[in-house]
Amino acid sequence: GAGVSQTPSNKVTEKGKYVELRCDPISGHTALYWYRQSLGQGPEFLIYFQGTGAADDSGLPNDRFFAVRPEGSVSTLKIQRTERGDSAVYLCASSRGLDGDTQYFGPGTRLTVL
């Protein structure tokens, strides 16, 4: 595809459940980023990958959040024991991996924890 894609577009789960959110970056982009955005706020950085490795995971709020990118392309954000406060739109972005490079965002996954 031409752009960043994310699945699912919407996810409703119950408190305490485990969820996985998937991101397919633009082909050839080596850097991949995860953010989350609450209503009326700017995106909040979670983690970014350069290739397969996490270059900066300082934004992950706690150890319930984990992300992988095993082959340097698709990434999965995993949230264990979900809490109501995890409800947000989770955005993924990718870039060529250079300083100052444009980050291209996907449409996001809206996560609702009941």
Place this chain on the structure above:
Amino acid sequence: GQSLEQPSEVTAVEGAIVQINCTYQTSGFYGLSWYQQHDGGAPTFLSYNALDGLEETGRFSSFLSRSDSYGYLLLQELQMKDSASYFCAVSGDSWGKLQFGAGTQVVVTP
């Protein structure tokens, strides 16, 4: 602490010029970016300033003063489709980690 400040809302008429200011306080600095986001949509890149001065891209221009920790986005010849939220974002701690402001809602009226 680290923070970015921008106005919450700006209203202007079609054809007008709007300036959105952004002041930042971060531990490091690689550059200042601007993103546009329509309701329900994804953020889309508008501009990036790593050095002091003005960058112009069509109707949009962006300015940076590193010594003042300040930048602005200038929207000229406003159109109805420019109604959206605009975010400034600083890459500070590491070049890939963008810290976003809370956003400025621009409302364009006929």
